[in-house]
Amino acid sequence: MGRQWGPSMRVAEQAGCVVSASRAGQPDAGSWSCSGVILSRSPGLVLCHGGIFTPFLRTGSAALTRTGTAFLPGDSCSDDLRLHVQWGPTASSPSARADEELPGLCTPQCASLGLDPGAPSRARARPLQPPRPAKLLLLLSCPAFRSHFARLFGAEAADQWHFVSSAPDDAVSEEEEEDQLRALGWFALLRVQRGAAAEERRGPTVTVAPLGAVAKGAPLLACGSPFGAFCPDIFLNTLSRGVLSNASGPLLLTDARCLPGTEGGGVFAARPAGALVALVAAPLCWKAREWVGLTLLCAAAPLLQVARWALAHLHPGSASLSVLLPPPEVGAPRGLAPRDLGPPWAAAAVLVECGTVWGSGVAVAPRLVVTCRHVAPREAAKVLVHSSTPNAKATEG
Template sequence: MAAEVPQCCAVRVRGPGPGPGPGGCSGIVLSLRPALVLCPAAPFAPFLRAGPAGWCGSCALPPGALRPCPRPRVLLCGAERGAVQELEARLVALVPCEAFRRALERGFGRAERWRFGAAAAEDAEAAGADPRALPWFVWLRVPALDAPGGGWALRASAGCLRKGQALLACGTPFGDLCPELFLNTLSRGVVSNLAGEENALVLTDARCLPGTEGGAAFVPSPDGPRLVAVIAASLCWKGAEWVGLTLLCSLAAILRSSAAVLGEAGVAVPPLPAWVAAVPAGGGHDPLGWTALVECGATWGSGVLLAPRMLLTCRHVVAAGAPLHVTPAAGPGR
């Protein structure tokens, strides 16, 4: 499976002047005719004319929304083993994925003290990881990659995913810092959970380090691995506690949000194959519905429903003596 993974890359973002720039991230070569790369928008944050407030809008931003306009580069595997090829890229647009944003707002409210990516500090925005940038993605045009006989990477809808399903993640840890060693590193995991419209937000336990944001998540299929989601946040914290799950954004949701921008650029996105699009997003009894959230004051944990009115949990979860609240998984009639 690994040998057939569609091409991933790293993206280097620099200002127009000499010297180092804000940094880099991972990316995905989605099309070779024309050559298009998709990556997260966070590395472009220092160039936003409107500052952090620019992430609050719901419309795509053209290159003119950045000042000065950065010089993105795409780093790919070279012809020789271990070699890295660096190509110039042109910014097409910054696009918000609204379905992913809505899922984030429902599941990761500010009151819950969630922090993502490199934001281990209490002030996430000061750490350069403004959570408002998470739903934003960037389209890059890479003329040197154009291939007359090329096409789009094999894709699938996140709506076909199920909890426990195997995933393969591909990204470049630490972005553009040491691509000779880390470019397109692979990691295996499963779908841990799903949320949002047509599974716009996917949680996985696949190990993804900082810098892999913008990398790809694939599912196996008879004709090769299919790209299903983009790594949005490699690590997250709730308060001071690290949560070892990676946030993925559905590629189908990004493409829907980008339809107008790509259409203006004259890019036609081929539809998903019928056998993939026809798979329903839900159905059947989910045995994982036996689990429940248990909250006791500021302490929280999980529990297992042994019967409709009986739940088993650990003693330390309820040791505080505060009022107890149990939230079962959503389901028919519940």
């Protein structure tokens, strides 16, 4: 991936993990999984997506949309919730220094793909850490993210957008789709059961980029586990490169390829090297039944602000954990300073809408836009052009 990505790749892989949720004593009830980021190893603190917790909420997913709710304590979920976290070999772990002839860990699902659990690790990835039990400390969201999401994708346009991991034609119940949508901006903070002393190290695992510190167009590295806990030997901590495609407050877009199961995975910057920029909020989205190849992200810095505030206001046993999270951002945001964009037509890229048809266009002069023929057919009754300039309104043509 290039020399510039070396440090970021190491940080991303060391911080990446997969989180699984299931019901105690009910193996047939199924399991849920997503990606996560290890914030600290002593104690083990993990941030992951909140969507896998909706089946366990005592009052249902409606609790996530309650006005003014930015976090929920861990006991908001039922007592039968069981959590496990798994990650790859760490530099200090015995498995990372194991002899190459030792067999790696492989799940039954991997065997179904034809991967031999007994094969020598020299022909396969190094052994993974076994799944560790974890406890849910709190569910949290970024109010600004939810506000921007509602403004951009709600109201009249809501029925045009589809923010779940399945395609519009897939068989997903209305209840499941509503649960996923409600949980889209929610994440979870977990505490992992302490392991062997050789695998522990003090302090945060990652540094966090301040909100706005990464400029539009800057390269990003996404690290998540497609399909969650399915076959971690091959899918755990899969890397994908892209750029920061756009931003609206803490709501970010990237063209890095992310798949279902990467929700909650970390997105890191090349500069500063390995800084955590955001977490994956929605790996796929559809508009007007067309796939949009962009991934929706939630900035990490405001999420951790909420986490620190929530931990400090919960029971005393959790308050001490707030100081062990990555420190709050310092310094002024860089790269997103306001610019004088001139008249509305001076922003070259515009959005062209003609009924249910939409596409991009280029403004070449005041009230003159060039776009593809199929975007604005000649028989169209009304064409709307949206500019990205501040306070701009749609222009009818």
